[in-house]
Amino acid sequence: MAAEVSVNAMQRVVVLGSTGSIGVSTLDVIARHPDRMSVYALSAHSRMESLAAQAAACGAAVVVVPDDAARARFLAAWGGGATPPEIRVGAQALADTVAEDACDTVMAAIVGAAGLPSALAAARAGKRVLLANKEALVAAGPLFMRAVREGGAELLPIDSEHNAIFQCLPHGARASAPTEPAAGVRRLVLTASGGPFRRADPADLGEVTPEQACAHPNWSMGRKISVDSATMLNKGLEVIEAHWLFAMPPDRIEVVVHPQSVVHSMVEYEDGSVLAQLGQPDMRTPIAYALGFPERIGSGVGLLDLARVGRLDFEAPDFARFPCLRLAFEALRAGQAASVALNASNEVAVQAFLEGRLPYTWIARVIEAALEWQAGRSSVTLADLDGVLALDAEVRAYAGDLGLA
Numbered sequence: 001m002a003a004e005v006s007v008n009a010m011q012r013v014v015v016l017g018s019t020g021s022i023g024v025s026t027l028d029v030i031a032r033h034p035d036r037m038s039v040y041a042l043s044a045h046s047r048m049e050s051l052a053a054q055a056a057a058c059g060a061a062v063v064v065v066p067d068d069a070a071r072a073r074f075l076a077a078w079g080g081g082a083t084p085p086e087i088r089v090g091a092q093a094l095a096d097t098v099a100e101d102a103c104d105t106v107m108a109a110i111v112g113a114a115g116l117p118s119a120l121a122a123a124r125a126g127k128r129v130l131l132a133n134k135e136a137l138v139a140a141g142p143l144f145m146r147a148v149r150e151g152g153a154e155l156l157p158i159d160s161e162h163n164a165i166f167q168c169l170p171h172g173a174r175a176s177a178p179t180e181p182a183a184g185v186r187r188l189v190l191t192a193s194g195g196p197f198r199r200a201d202p203a204d205l206g207e208v209t210p211e212q213a214c215a216h217p218n219w220s221m222g223r224k225i226s227v228d229s230a231t232m233l234n235k236g237l238e239v240i241e242a243h244w245l246f247a248m249p250p251d252r253i254e255v256v257v258h259p260q261s262v263v264h265s266m267v268e269y270e271d272g273s274v275l276a277q278l279g280q281p282d283m284r285t286p287i288a289y290a291l292g293f294p295e296r297i298g299s300g301v302g303l304l305d306l307a308r309v310g311r312l313d314f315e316a317p318d319f320a321r322f323p324c325l326r327l328a329f330e331a332l333r334a335g336q337a338a339s340v341a342l343n344a345s346n347e348v349a350v351q352a353f354l355e356g357r358l359p360y361t362w363i364a365r366v367i368e369a370a371l372e373w374q375a376g377r378s379s380v381t382l383a384d385l386d387g388v389l390a391l392d393a394e395v396r397a398y399a400g401d402l403g404l405a
């Protein structure tokens, strides 16, 4: 049975990764609609002071923290006075909390493959799943989509490109987990801003600092996805995400660079029509779309002043300048094990870059090495979550042998 959120019932939301960029935007939208939605639980991995402030502001009944030290920091930040929420500890508590009856909707906004088990648990429990955590789909697309189907979950994409595509698909084709491309659709066209180094001379990129890589021209996001946007591996992850979400073959997914980030993506139909979704680059729009679906609700995002934007530019992506984009297409075509290797090696490389241990230009080299290593091994089985997590750990160990982990 598909999860249904009645218009009259209060929608109870669990926000995984509430202290992050998507988490904060989600709480902002929820707070605008106290008559129709409330927060049941929040989770965060660090910044317990922020988590305590959030829990106090939204009245969460439960918080999930990674360990006992975080629990102590949460309680210290909470202070005396009001009774604290129930504090649960550990990764299993994330999966258990999203499966509870007290939860209708799960915002999966943990960064990285670390968010996979809890997102999968929400799908299996048949919840409305708002998926921001693209790494979960990249690492475990077939597994995740099967869990959505078998659990009867309602899957709504939060990534702005996929949310745009979802909005542009024919109404009847907005199934949670289609098994074939929507009828009449020729191609999906993902827009990409090109990030902060769209025009940079590749010879200058060796000296790039984390601050420069995280200075995205249009979007304000967490540090990992900001670096992914600079390398355009983010767009590569999104191609793989679109493949699984919309059952679309890789050769019918295009990327076009659009520096203004106003057109969030497009669907091209057999008759030549191209439908696009436009808006300001503010994640509260796709978040509100998914929280309110199928209704439209306020998000706090202002008007799109096209006269002020002035022009919308488009250009083909430069695969030589952005090798990570090419590597992602190759990984998608090579199969799921390659996608796991792509994602895990990128997570390790980006972390090393952010910590000053790896030059920016080596991110692509680490991913390429991991893909070659993976291709040279005998076949691995990825039948279940354990298989995916085991390969993910092996790739991280391989990157560790390169001196990165």
Ligand code: NAD
Pocket (backbone or CB within 6 Å): 016, 017, 018, 019, 020, 021, 022, 023, 043, 044, 045, 046, 108, 109, 110, 111, 112, 114, 115, 132, 133, 134, 135, 158, 159, 160, 219, 220, 221, 222, 223, 224, 225, 283
């Ligand atoms: P962020 O770094 O700002 O926040 C990440 C959140 O996850 C934090 O609350 C953190 O405490 C938690 N977290 C980190 N590691 C964890 C772990 N091991 N276990 C449990 N929780 C952990 O990231 P973000 O920018 O909000 O991105 C979140 C996800 O949404 C990513 O998958 C990203 O690709 C996707 N996304 C983000 C944006 C955006 O605009 N920020 C847009 C599209 C998609």
Ligand code: MG
Pocket (backbone or CB within 6 Å): 159, 160, 161, 238
């Ligand atoms: Mg995106």
